[in-house]
């Protein structure tokens with residue numbers, strides 16, 4: 001402004017136009033009176049709102065202060081603003097005055113001073129007050145007008161300070177009405193501020209104050225000249241006015257003229273004309289006080305601004321803090337978001353996995369379903385195939401059987417045809433021989449004929465020679481011709497005999513057919529006769545009784561001592577009675593009598609009888625077994641009575657029975673029967689069942705169980721060794737093995753065989769392919785344990801146990817036979833009371849034929865046991881068991 005004014009004066013140009021209206025430039029005083037609102041929050045993107053910056057942008061006076069004062073304050077503010085702008089954000093650009101204007105030397109010096117810690121900012125007034133050598137000189141250097149402190153632009157500041165009160169310490173500006181403290185002239189040592197309190201502004205007494213300090217020597221140019229009221233406002237040109245009184249450039253020239261103040265009177269003009277140092281001093285002091293107040297206000301403002309800055313800093317820090325918090329929150333949220341995203345992706349993956357798993361499961365289930373369907377289909381196909389195969393096999397089997405039957409029939413027919421053919425061939429051969437013989441005869445006749453012809457020829461030749469002999473030769477020829485005729489007739493006869501032979505062949509064929517027919521009829525008759533035979537045989541056996549008792553007395557051995565007196569009353573080949581002389585008995589009268597015990601059985605065999613004789617009687621029962629009946633033959637008697645000899649010796653019942661069965665089976669083959677034979681050998685020892693054909697060391701360890709099939713009437717033994725008896729030799733081996741096992745199991749072979757029951761079981765299964773009949777019979781050959789009574793044996797310990805079990809089983813056998821003898825249908829038969837009767841359930845009674853051998857020892861020492869055995873056998877013999885049923889089946 002100073003430069004522009006100077007330039008304006010130098011060029012005699014009017015001052016630059018000043019914006020009017022709302023853009024009116026304000027003075028410092030005006031600005032000091034304004035409330036602190038310069039630091040109102042700026043709009044985003046606006047320029048930094050520094051006071052100086054704002055003023056400069058408007059081109060107002062503060063440019064002078066701001067331009068001449070490199071204010072540290074401004075610098076701080078700019079710095080603060082810069083910090084703020086940098087903190088708040090882009091677009092808020094701090095503007096420094098130094099960046100706007102190059103630094104002058106004076107600025108530099110001031111800056112230097114400020115940099116040296118001088119707190120008070122350099123001002124225009126500071127320059128004046130602190131001028132070199134002047135000390136208290138007040139005024140404008142180089143005639144610069146004083147800066148008005150009046151906000152209304154009064155060129156002399158507050159025009160007149162009216163004294164108020166007695167102390168006159170306060171003055172009031174007649175233009176703006178501001179009351180200022182004013183120091184009294186006489187008390188200069190008192191601070192101007194204190195003096196200002198005594199001043200009083202009075203509008204009426206306001207006089208134009210001198211603007212020159214009292215102590216300052218007044219130059220003519222500095223003495224204000226009296227001005228007219230009009231000139232004060234507009235009657236005087238600017239050039240006429242001293243610079244100090246020149247109107248403020250801030251004042252608009254277009255401003256309407258102000259009314260003249262009252263003080264423009266003659267008196268006041270006189271006062272103005274004189275330079276009032278005191279008033280001037282007061283004026284300066286008041287300005288100084290005003291400036292000081294302004295300074296303090298600015299300082300306060302600065303401090304408040306600094307507070308605000310601090311507050312803003314705090315706010316910025318808070319914002320920074322919030323920002324950091326927000327950043328951290330944002331980071332946390334971002335992490336949460338990432339976690340959520342991760343969870344989401346995990347969930348998505350899990351969902352995808354679950355979906356995939358479900359799809360896989362569905363696929364698996366479908367696959368499994370398909371597989372099961374395939375399996376079912378396959379099973380179905382397999383079943384169908386199996387059924388087809390079974391049908392095919394059945395058909396094949398049937399076809400085979402038919403083929404076999406056909407082939408058998410064919411072979412039979414072929415045999416018959418062959419025999420017939422051989423017969424016919426023989427007859428043919430005979431005929432051929434005869435024919436050859438005849439042919440030889442013919443040949444000889446022919447030879448004779450040829451010889452005769454030769455002789456005829458010779459005779460003819462001779463006839464030529466011998467005419468005489470012609471007649472003889474003719475007659476001879478006739479004879480020869482006659483014989484030739486006869487020969488020809490013979491040949492013709494022979495030729496006709498061939499036809500006879502053919503006829504004979506035909507007759508033979510007819511006879512052969514007749515023979516075949518008659519053979520077939522004979523076979524049929526034979527089969528019928530076989531069936532009839534079986535029926536009759538069974539009827540005979542039934543008539544003989546389904547339970548029969550044979551008695552056999554063994555011969556005494558060399559070592560045997562006294563023999564019992566056993567007699568056979570009938571003494572015939574077919575003996576049935578036996579008498580045993582009992583022990584002597586003493587009667588009450590003292591007489592000793594000996595009773596003869598007579599016994600009658602189905603057959604009695606004396607000591608001379610051999611096993612073969614015995615078997616001759618039982619072979620009919622064996623035949624019954626072959627015919628399909630259950631047969632039980634057991635030997636009963638005391639130890640050493642010959643039971644084992646009768647049953648298991650080389651010519652005993654078992655081998656003989658098997659041999660007979662082989663022979664019978666073979667003879668029955670011609671009648672269409674085919675048999676399979678299975679043998680097993682067990683023993684009942686101490687009520688346990690042992691396998692005599694198994695391993696010797698298992699004989700007392702292997703547990704055999706008896707199983708009954710009540711519907712079929714069959715008994716089977718679990719885990720028992722079964723030998724297929726397809727040859728007679730196998731029976732011998734089997735008996736040898738059984739005997740060997742028995743001897744291993746016993747401490748003494750005789751003892752063991754005496755203390756256990758042995759049962760040979762022979763199953764006979766026959767099938768007749770011609771009639772379709774099927775028979776299943778069982779032959780049980782039982783060698784019972786010794787029947788001696790417990791009281792007589794005197795056994796103890798194991799022997800006692802053995803004897804008890806033997807007696808029990810024999811007693812049970814008697815009970816069973818007794819129950820069967822009662823013949824009550826449906827009555828209980830105690831088969832299960834002992835192992836032996838349980839095993840022989842289907843071979844004792846009802847559906848079976850039973851034969852008991854009662855074996856008798858010939859010794860007197862065994863007489864008591866002999867009598868007991870005979871009595872038991874008599875009981876059995878008196879038992880009548882119901883009719884046996886044959887187990888035959890007809891093939892479907």
Ligand SMILES: Nc1ncnc2c1ncn2[C@@H]1O[C@H](COP(=O)(O)OP(=O)(O)OP(=O)(O)O)[C@@H](O)[C@H]1O
Nearest residue numbers: 554555638639640641642643644645750753754786
């Ligand atoms: N009919 C007989 N002819 C010749 N000897 C016989 C006859 N019966 C038995 N013996 C002989 O008598 C003896 C005893 O016979 P065996 O062993 O058969 O009696 P057991 O009743 O079976 O005795 P255990 O009950 O102890 O087995 C044997 O030596 C045997 O050879």
